[in-house]
Amino acid sequence: MNFTLRQQISDKKLKVLRCPAGHLKDSPFLPLHVDGLMPNERITFDLFVKVRQKEGNSITFLPYWKKGETLQADGLEALEGLGIERLYVDIQSLDHVLAYLNNILCLQDNEGEPTPEKLTLLREHLHLSLYRAFSAPSLGRHIHLAEKTLNRFLGYLQRKPNAWQLVGQILYHDYTLYSHSVNVSLLGLAVMVFLRKTGRESLIMGLAGLFHDLGMTRIKVELMYKTDSLTEAEKEVFRKHPCYSYQMLKSNAAFPVEALRLVLEHHENADGSGYPQGLLLSQQHPFTRVLRALDSYDALTCPRPYRSAFKPFAALKIMQEERGAAGLVFDPAVLKKLIHFLAIT
Ligand SMILES: [Fe+2]
Incomplete structure (x- = not known):
């Protein structure tokens, strides 16, 4: 020392x-x-x-x-x-760090009670693994590893009643591509367990949350973190990222087809004003609406260089009122469930 x-x-x-x-x-x-x-x-x-x-x-x-x-x-x-x-x-030294964390995870008692410390360790492993995955030429191995970590996380959430309440304590409070992806993934797992979805369905959401913004790696960092308002041309570039994510993941057999659909649809709005396909709510996968809401919720509740973080219920109020060209942006039924989820966490 x-x-x-x-x-x-x-x-x-x-x-x-x-x-x-x-x-x-x-x-x-x-x-x-x-x-x-x-x-x-x-x-x-x-x-x-x-x-x-x-x-x-x-x-x-x-x-x-x-x-x-x-x-x-x-x-x-x-x-x-x-x-x-x-x-x-x-x-x-990222590979050494991941091996170190992996070793600690193996030493950890998987059958025991979930604690914030154990979940934090899993979160850190997921976070650093994502750096490796997002810069790797071949994604397959990293998707398998991420699924393994998410499964371990899910096991904790399923084993103890209301363990999903712990997730709120371990979310990141900074907004980077990696922190945001991990937050959305873990919130997604927790919400799905709360909604009593199956392990497989929860895992689909966890994987989609983790990789939904992978396509952002094809967008210039300056644009990704730009604090001034975007020009129309910049918005167009930005809107391509769900398609980029989809293209980068679609040839990977390790990435489930359902999760792939969620990735492509994660910027679709309830009124059809979203992108890239402009799908109406009825045309979207039911879990797309959950991912769409969690994506925005995490963005709003993290501080940005140009504004402070919104408190959870202030963020939800903004989302409830947000309107697109033809109506509400977020599915009111999903927001209602999210309010219920957050009220008891
Ligand atoms: Fe996105």
């Missing part, structure tokens, strides 16, 4: 930056929640802390634990006191 750094943070000579600021742009570092770390385990990658000098605005990533060190319980416990919720890993 870098004791000098720890002392500097403790003395407030360095300010720890708590959450990843916006999207990661060209940063070679990825966040890892400290709940994903296990005491007495040797790490096979460096762990960094994101800090700002007391004087000046420059943000730096400084090594906190070095590859080969064994994490001690007291060292991990001290992180909370230092205000460190997330550490960072170099993107080059």
Whole structure:
């Protein structure tokens, strides 16, 4: 452990930056929640802390634990006191980090009670796996791995009554392509369990939620995170992303056909004013309406550079009132179920 750094943070000579600021742009570092770390385990990658000098605005990533060190319980416990919720890993060591998390998941007692810590570990695994999947030339293996993690997550949700209530506690509160995808996926699983859908149906929703915006990787990052309003030409580019996602996933036998349809339809509106097909509610897959609502709900409840996050019920009110060219954008029946779901979480 870098004791000098720890002392500097403790003395407030360095300010720890708590959450990843916006999207990661060209940063070679990825966040890892400290709940994903296990005491007495040797790490096979460096762990960094994101800090700002007391004087000046420059943000730096400084090594906190070095590859080969064994994490001690007291060292991990001290992180909370230092205000460190997330550490960072170099993107080059992503495979080592995923192997480390996988090892911890295997050590975890799958049959036990779901806890926020266990679900956080699964969430972190899913989040970092998504970085690997979205940049991989071949998706098949990554879809299988994601399905395995989602299945494990689903098992926890199904095993304990009302365990879906835990999901609200572990969602990300920053808006990046990856955090958003994981949030929509986990919310989707939880809502489907709440609606007493089958495991298979829940998994379809989880997979669709995770990969629905894959096509965004074909859109320039500057456009994806643009804070000013989009021009008509930019909107046109943006509207292509469900088709891109569909094209990128359709040749993968690992991706279920039903989930593929949800991916293609996730921007369709109830009044037919959505895209790419302009489908009416009756023409959409019944789960499309759920995915459509969760996608917007997560976007509204996450802070953006140009506005704060909406509170859950304020977000739902906006959605209830949102109108397209010919009527309501969201299915009122789905919103009613979502309100019920959120009211008891
Ligand atoms: Fe989308």
